[in-house]
Amino acid sequence: MGLKTFPGGIHPHDLKHYSKDRHIEEMPLPKKVIIPLSQHIGAISNPIVKHGDEVLVGQKIAEPGGFVSIPMHASISGKVTKIDKFPHPTGIMAMGIEITSDEKDNWIKLEDDENYMELSVDEMKKRVADAGICGMGGAGFPTHVKLSPPPEKPIDTLIVNGVECEPYLTADYRIMLEHTDDIINGLKILKKILGAKKGIVGIEVNKPDAIKLFKKLLKNESDIKVIGLKLKYPQGAEKQLIYAATKRRVPNKGGLPMDIGVVVQNVGTAIAVYEAVRYKKPLIDRVITVSGKIVKNPKNVKARIGVLFSELLDFCDGTYEEIGKVISGGPMMGFAIPSLETPMTKGSSGLILFNKKEAHKEEESTCLRCGRCVDVCPMNLVPSLIAHNVRHEDWEMAEKYGVMDCMKCGSCAYVCPSHIKLIQWIDIGKIKVTEKRNQD
Amino acid sequence: MSDVYAVSASPHIKQRISVPSVMWQVVLALTPALLVGIFFFGIQSLILTIYAVIAAVVTEAVIQRLRKVPITVSDGSAVVTGILIAFNINSASPWWLPVVGSVFAITIGKQIFGGLGYNIFNPALLGRAFLVASWPTLMTAGWKATNPLSNIFESSINGLKDLPSNVPAVITSATPLGVAKAIRDTTQISRDMAETVMNSLASADTIQNLFWGNIGGVIGEVSAAALLIGAAYLAYKHIIEWRIPISYIGTVFVLTYIFGGINGLFSVSILLPVFHIFSGGLILGAFFMATDMVTSPVTKKGRIIFGIGCGILTVVIRLVGGYPEGVSYSILLMNIAVPLIDRYTIPRIFGEIKIRTRINTN
Known part of the structure; x- marks a missing residue:
């Protein structure tokens, strides 16, 4: 007890044992990649290559579609073979650029700026923006936007998120163990860009070796603290992490961490920032956990962005049993996708495979009003009430009870004895309320 | 695909x-x-x-x-x-x-x-x-324990045998709560005598018997110990939650301590509220009936209000109402209030406080 945490939350089995001791393995070059033009929150990127163009690794192939957007880069060298709609890891079909490999892995010229910490803040920010970095924890908010708070919102605290509270996922854990220095370098760059006095590394206490390692490497840095957080889902959700680490609450109804002087970045993002600022390396690869009971060889794989999930799974020797469900991301908030011919994006933290039995979902029964969903909701909502109003198409009441404040962590649906698909109802509510707002 | x-x-x-x-x-x-x-x-x-x-x-x-x-x-x-x-x-x-x-x-x-x-x-x-x-x-009526051990009049109320012969007629009620009620209502016995009976009700002996179930009563509510074992299991399994039972029982404790005495205010001994907690259907009601998911509030604050309401009504019925026991009516009455309670206790969304203070300070 006494560990820092947030109110509410659940304790699912963490199921990290499948992959937590597996060193990060670099996957061989894929034969083709699909680079979706929307891997982030914000405007879709605009392609600047056309069918048949030859591209190098790291070459820009799409421009940001606005300020809240990111450029995309080729992650393998070869030829652009298609610009079309492809399956997207959020379960929809979306525009993307297909590149077929020439198997040469020819890169653009990278730099090595050893004195990168002397660079101006503007230059650092420019390099981050040019590298096409977005949040790698899942939500995918463009990083340079988070690093550009308006002057009236000074940032005093930077939090690096190493919580990784989703079951199964161990990619962040492995990079914390294997690329600790890179994360710390990224943290220092982020801190400098933001002018934040304080840096915090937040890690759940189920990763004691990672906590120890960071504490050891940061023992001479008086302004960077390592915080061990209570093991609880969703500890890694931005608002909950901020509250646990600083006791500050992000205002609801669309408030941002910057409103209370905080910026949160995922550990993977910190590495990407370091590589972008020092080497001008665009974000063309990431570490993803491939796991599940039925996966023959669960792994933490470093793979090129745009690699197909089917190839990732082949690299992990496939599955023992017939696949029932494919989840892009973690099992709590990830998306179930209909096809393995879907590319990994910058925000893909996991590829989880379920057998038919694990994929089975119980039928909904009537709400018992037990209040378990109320007890666990980290946003202090009454999920059953929101779902009830959505079911009766009362969008106004759904909005009043905070449907838009839900972050869809899924804790409510996880504990519901009546198997009510609360997140599904809430999602419908979110869509309808957004539609209504746009009409007004 | x-x-x-x-x-x-x-x-x-x-x-x-x-x-x-x-x-x-x-x-x-x-x-x-x-x-x-x-x-x-x-x-x-x-x-x-x-x-x-x-x-x-x-x-x-x-x-x-x-x-x-x-x-x-x-x-x-x-x-x-x-x-x-x-x-x-x-x-x-x-x-x-x-x-x-x-x-x-x-x-x-x-x-x-x-x-x-x-x-x-x-x-x-x-x-x-x-x-x-x-x-x-x-x-x-007719609550007669079949087990000879369980006759409260013989085993628990020590001073009772020395009472004048007309007194037992007043307190022939077979349950401890019935006795407590009769003692408060009757004018047939002297104040001193009433206090003696009250004191023996609120004695460690009586409470022990109440706790283990060695008393007259209905089938399921006599043994607080057995009920508490079940309640502990449900609490451990997160099927019932502490707010309703604790606020309910706490309210009964406080109110019977303040109003439970013979003269209406402060009871003589701290054991009297304990007597009230372990007698009648309170333990059964607080842990197994008031906590009924369907008919209790979903909000956390609402559950506390619900528990306090049940407690107040129970004590009012026990001390001034017509029945010796009020657990079931108080829960039923509070059931009616649940939609209202829920409606006015919707929790403040995480982060909502901040917005208000920000507006105030600007």
Whole structure:
């Protein structure tokens, strides 16, 4: 007890044992990649290559579609073979650029700026923006936007998120163990860009070796603290992490961490920032956990962005049993996708495979009003009430009870004895309320 | 797109919990109290409980059949109702009493509203209220413990034998709460005498007997210890939550301490509120009936208000009302208030406070 945490939350089995001791393995070059033009929150990127163009690794192939957007880069060298709609890891079909490999892995010229910490803040920010970095924890908010708070919102605290509270996922854990220095370098760059006095590394206490390692490497840095957080889902959700680490609450109804002087970045993002600022390396690869009971060889794989999930799974020797469900991301908030011919994006933290039995979902029964969903909701909502109003198409009441404040962590649906698909109802509510707002 | 895999909204994993698992665990939690009931009152207790359960399950099945909805008796909720009905009658009752209670509870208390999840009142309590209103003598008199150990007058109230001969007539009520009520209401005995009786009620001896169940009463509510074992199990399994029982019992404790004395204010001993907690149906009511998910508030604050309300009403009925015991009526009355309580206790969304303070400071 006494560990820092947030109110509410659940304790699912963490199921990290499948992959937590597996060193990060670099996957061989894929034969083709699909680079979706929307891997982030914000405007879709605009392609600047056309069918048949030859591209190098790291070459820009799409421009940001606005300020809240990111450029995309080729992650393998070869030829652009298609610009079309492809399956997207959020379960929809979306525009993307297909590149077929020439198997040469020819890169653009990278730099090595050893004195990168002397660079101006503007230059650092420019390099981050040019590298096409977005949040790698899942939500995918463009990083340079988070690093550009308006002057009236000074940032005093930077939090690096190493919580990784989703079951199964161990990619962040492995990079914390294997690329600790890179994360710390990224943290220092982020801190400098933001002018934040304080840096915090937040890690759940189920990763004691990672906590120890960071504490050891940061023992001479008086302004960077390592915080061990209570093991609880969703500890890694931005608002909950901020509250646990600083006791500050992000205002609801669309408030941002910057409103209370905080910026949160995922550990993977910190590495990407370091590589972008020092080497001008665009974000063309990431570490993803491939796991599940039925996966023959669960792994933490470093793979090129745009690699197909089917190839990732082949690299992990496939599955023992017939696949029932494919989840892009973690099992709590990830998306179930209909096809393995879907590319990994910058925000893909996991590829989880379920057998038919694990994929089975119980039928909904009537709400018992037990209040378990109320007890666990980290946003202090009454999920059953929101779902009830959505079911009766009362969008106004759904909005009043905070449907838009839900972050869809899924804790409510996880504990519901009546198997009510609360997140599904809430999602419908979110869509309808957004539609209504746009009409007004 | 070669394969098409199952697609559904997140989350993709689920705690292993379901309505039947909740209900059957409640049944399990009620078992210790039933065993104690059988121990003190004999096998008749078990037979009556079986009657009540069968009646509840059959009624539910028949009505669901008539309503042309899926028959869900295997979810265990009707079994819980049946057991609770039996727990509220005494072991000497005729066989049809629990049967009528269960039929009423399931029909009028539950199915008429649409079944599990839609009922306003705790079905078992509504059934009990119906029985008390229809057969008051059967429901409140003739409580004679069959086990010779359990005669409270002989074993607990030490000073009682020295009372004048006309006094026992006043306090022939078979339950400790009945005695407490009679003592407060009567004018036939002197103040000193009343205090003596009150003190022996609130003695460690009496409370010990109440705790273990060595008293007269209905089948399921006599042993606080057995009920608490079941309640602890449910709390450990997160099926009941502390807010309702603690606020309920806490309120009874505070109010009986302040108003429980013979002269109306501060009771003589701290043991009197303890006596009130362990006697009557409070433990059963606070842990197993007030916590009924369907008929209690969903919000955390609401649950505390609900518990306090139950506590106030219970004490008012016990101390100034017409009945010696008020647990079931107070819970039923608070059931009515649940929609209102829920409506006014919607929690403040995480982060909402900040916005207000920001506006204030700007």
